[in-house]
Amino acid sequence: MxxxxxxxxxxxxxxxxxxxxxxxxxxxxxxxxxxxxxxxxxxxxxxxxxxxLPGLIDPHVHLREPGQTHKETIETGTMAAAAGGFTQICCMPNTSPIVDTTELVLSIRSQADHFGYATVHPIAAITKGAKGEELTDFAALHQAGAVGFSDDGRGVQSAQMMRQALIRAKQLGVPIIVHAEDETLSGAGCMNAGAVAERLGVDGIVSSAETVMIARDVILAQETGAHVHMCHVSPKAAVEVIRTAKANGVQVTAEVTPHHLLLTDEIVERLLAQAKVNPPLRSESDRQACIRGLFDGTLDMIATDHAPHTEEEKGRGLIRGPFGFVGLELSFPLMYTAFVKSGIIPLAKLVYHMSTAPAAHFHLQGGRIAVxxxxxxxxxxxxxxxxxxxxxxxxxxxxxxxxxxxxxxxxxxxxxxxxxxxxxxxxxx
Ligand SMILES: [Zn+2]
CATH class of the missing domain: 2.30.40.10 (Urease, subunit C, domain 1)
Incomplete structure (x- = not known):
């Protein structure tokens, strides 16, 4: 039977x-x-x-559909998830159009169910068109299946807009998922600011572009009592802000990517556009801080930030090419090889960060094998x-x-x- x-x-x-x-x-x-x-x-x-292992769960995936199906589709993205051991993924709304309506949330879910490779939980936009000007209909989007809200790909530049979003998310008991990037600081940078960017003669992105917004949103989460989730944390200072916030009882969770745990901006010199990602690969001390943050629980979970692009797009070079790496099919082997096989952490702890923690914090079923x-x-x-x-x-x-x-x-x-x-x-x- x-x-x-x-x-x-x-x-x-x-x-x-x-x-x-x-x-x-x-x-x-x-x-x-x-x-x-x-x-x-x-x-x-x-x-x-x-x-x-309990089915792995990735809280941060770009499926690119609707509108960018030359990069990825719901079908190929969920096949990649299955090949990487992921049974549930959350997908980001920065598609074309932006996922800011219930129709789009329902359509993504039903297409994923049709293919059946993995369960897809859409994350809906915080603001209409991710323009940062007007909030979406959080209650209706949540009702349709959105598990959280984010303008990922861009930071919400207005503190007032973010504060309103947190108040509304708290009423629904769902997280606001923060892509932390203050555009007045990040500017036109294509990699981490520092010695490597100087040697290559390109504009750098300072760490504070990320840390400033993480600090702002921790303060707003404290004031509103909402759950704020920090995407793809990369600088040491941001890890420290989150550690202090947790100690002060702020409802903050955070994710870190395999690439920020394993690579630094040194590799950009060799790989150029193939090492271009946002937030950028940082310094060795930032990388070490992310590893410590994951091991001590400051950073709760591992997210791939799976961001597929075509070879032609990536081939435009370090300055003009798009940000992002694919991650679904490599995340577990990368993390296992670096941290478990080497004897640094037990397998169960890695699985906790790749399944149990995302299930708990995004209110999903799963994360454990049980009758x-x-x-x-x-x-x-x-x-x-x-x-x-x-x-x-x-x-x-x-x-x-x-x-x-x-x-x-x-x-x-x-x-x-x-x-x-x-x-x-x-x-x-
Ligand atoms: Zn992002």
């Missing part, structure tokens, strides 16, 4: 335990979990030697070693600075609501 995944090493990100168990899936849910379950009439799938829960899980082969080859991506985007990195811990099977949505047929190369 059901499907029995036999001999899995099940990782519990809450207790930190790893237990060898069988998982019985019936329909869309986990029907049973235990040691040596009777196989009876079930289809048996042998997964001994492999680790089973009665939706059968959303990811089977990973921790010993599988593979070189990053963008030609194999499901995403339309190939833009990653991690080309040719040798990584471990690749997803081999992704189960979304009981259905197999990804099987890794690629072998070691």
């Amino acid at each position: 059901g499907r029995l995944y036999r001999g899995a090493t099940v990782v519990d990100p809450v207790t930190g335990e790893h237990m060898i168990q069988d998982i019985l899936v019936e329909g869309q849910v986990i029907a049973d979990l235990g040691v040596h379950l009777p196989t009876s009439t079930h289809e048996v799938i042998e997964v001994s030697g492999l680790h089973v 009665g829960e939706l059968a959303d899980f990811t089977v990973v082969d921790l010993s599988q070693q593979r070189r990053v080859n963008p030609a194999t991506f499901r995403s339309k985007g190939r833009n990653t600075p991690f080309v040719d990195s040798v990584l471990y811990g690749w997803p081999v099977l992704t189960i979304h609501q009981g259905r197999t949505v990804f099987i890794n047929e690629v072998t070691v190369d």
Whole structure:
């Protein structure tokens, strides 16, 4: 009747335990979990030697549809999610048009459900057209399925507008998701301000462009009692502002990307446009502060900021090319290889930051493997070693600075609501 995944090493990100168990899936849910379950009439799938994680959740993805389907579509973006072990993703509203109506929220959800690779939770715009002038209809958008509000891609420049948004979001119990960028400070920069930008002779983006707005929005969240979530935190000073705010009881959460945890602006000298991202790759002390922030809980979760572009667009160079990297298909292997395989943190802690924490803070189901829960899980082969080859991506985007990195811990099977949505047929190369 059901499907029995036999001999899995099940990782519990809450207790930190790893237990060898069988998982019985019936329909869309986990029907049973235990040691040596009777196989009876079930289809048996042998997964001994492999680790089973709750479906990964990415709170920050650009699916590019509607309007930019040359970069990515809901179909290819969710296929990429499944290939990366993600069963739920939140998508950003800076498409064309901007997601500021209930029709668009409903359309994205129904298209994602139609393809069925992953559950997509739209994040709706804070302001109409993301112009920063007039708030969207938060209640209606939330009712339609928006899990939060953001003008991501741009910062909300007006403190008064942000304050009004926080008041309205608090009434609904949803987060305001902040792309922190004060445009009077970031200007026309294309990379981090510093010695590398000077050597290359290009305009830099100072850290304060980000930290100033994070500090402002922490103050506004404190005053309004709203939940504010900081996107893709990158400078050391911003990590410190968030740490202090948390200590003062402000309802602030934050995410950090694999690229800000692993790379610095030094790499821009070699990769140029392929290392262009916003916020920019910063200095080594910023990178170290982000790592410490994640390990001590100041930064709650890992987000890819998956931002696909075409090769032609990225090929326009460091100054004229667009910001952004793809991330869905590499995030887990990158994080596993850097922090778990190297012995710095346990696997359960990484899974907590990539599944349990985003579920908790964005009020989503999931984040744990348990009887009665939706059968959303990811089977990973921790010993599988593979070189990053963008030609194999499901995403339309190939833009990653991690080309040719040798990584471990690749997803081999992704189960979304009981259905197999990804099987890794690629072998070691
Ligand atoms: Zn952003």
